[in-house]
Amino acid sequence: DQQVKQNSPSLSVQEGRISILNCDYTNSMFDYFLWYKKYPAEGPTFLISISSIKDKNEDGRFTVFLNKSAKHLSLHIVPSQPGDSAVYFCAAKGTGTASKLTFGTGTRLQVTL
Amino acid sequence: GAGVSQSPRYKVAKRGQDVALRCDPISGHVSLFWYQQALGQGPEFLTYFQNEAQLDKSGLPSDRFFAERPEGSVSTLKIQRTQQEDSAVYLCASSLANRVGETQYFGPGTRLLVL
Numbered sequence: 001d002q003q004v005k006q007n008s009p010s011l012s013v014q015e016g017r018i019s020i021l022n023c024d025y026t027n028s029m030f031d032y033f034l035w036y037k038k039y040p041a042e043g044p045t046f047l048i049s050i051s052s053i054k055d056k057n058e059d060g061r062f063t064v065f066l067n068k069s070a071k072h073l074s075l076h077i078v079p080s081q082p083g084d085s086a087v088y089f090c091a092a093k094g095t096g097t098a099s100k101l102t103f104g105t106g107t108r109l110q111v112t113l
Numbered sequence: 114g115a116g117v118s119q120s121p122r123y124k125v126a127k128r129g130q131d132v133a134l135r136c137d138p139i140s141g142h143v144s145l146f147w148y149q150q151a152l153g154q155g156p157e158f159l160t161y162f163q164n165e166a167q168l169d170k171s172g173l174p175s176d177r178f179f180a181e182r183p184e185g186s187v188s189t190l191k192i193q194r195t196q197q198e199d200s201a202v203y204l205c206a207s208s209l210a211n212r213v214g215e216t217q218y219f220g221p222g223t224r225l226l227v228l
Contacts, residue, residue, distance in 0.1 A: 036219075042222075043206075043219030043220050043221045044204070044219045046217070049214070051214065089155050089156070091155075099144065099146065099163075100161060101148075101217060102158070103155030105153070105154055105155045
């Protein structure tokens, strides 16, 4: 049972344009969401997060939007740069001090020149 | 400062062999996590330590998997009698504390191939 879903395995975007990566979740007990970026042969690197009490969090070129009623979040990258090419994982944590992250299967973003 | 380190980076094992994977968390980080990432999948939780206490091992796939963190710092994930389905990248992560907003920092992983 996939509790966190990233339905697009890959995405190609031109440099300078907006990249939008989507994530859906099914567990209503999730209350904290994170995006990680992963380059080949490296571990995931934390990018940005959002608490369920917010609907938007922004950090430079990266913005995460959360729609709790739809159990959907998205990561916007504006403008996209070639160095953004990587696999992006959406992850979620449960209520309280729950420890483990539940990850989606990832979306491979390629930013072309 | 130093991040999370893992060793070995690559391990090839014959089926039935025991392996031990090491994780050095960021200094001072109380929480330590192990995840397994199969090819084409996202990381999946295996187990969690707070200091030396193993508080959650619900993700360990079988009793062949064992993890320890005896002094609350370095952790070892041991897999006994390895099987081909154990082939995956094993990721270790640490965080300063176990709070909802606490970020988990990942190591580079150990890629295990069981032949």
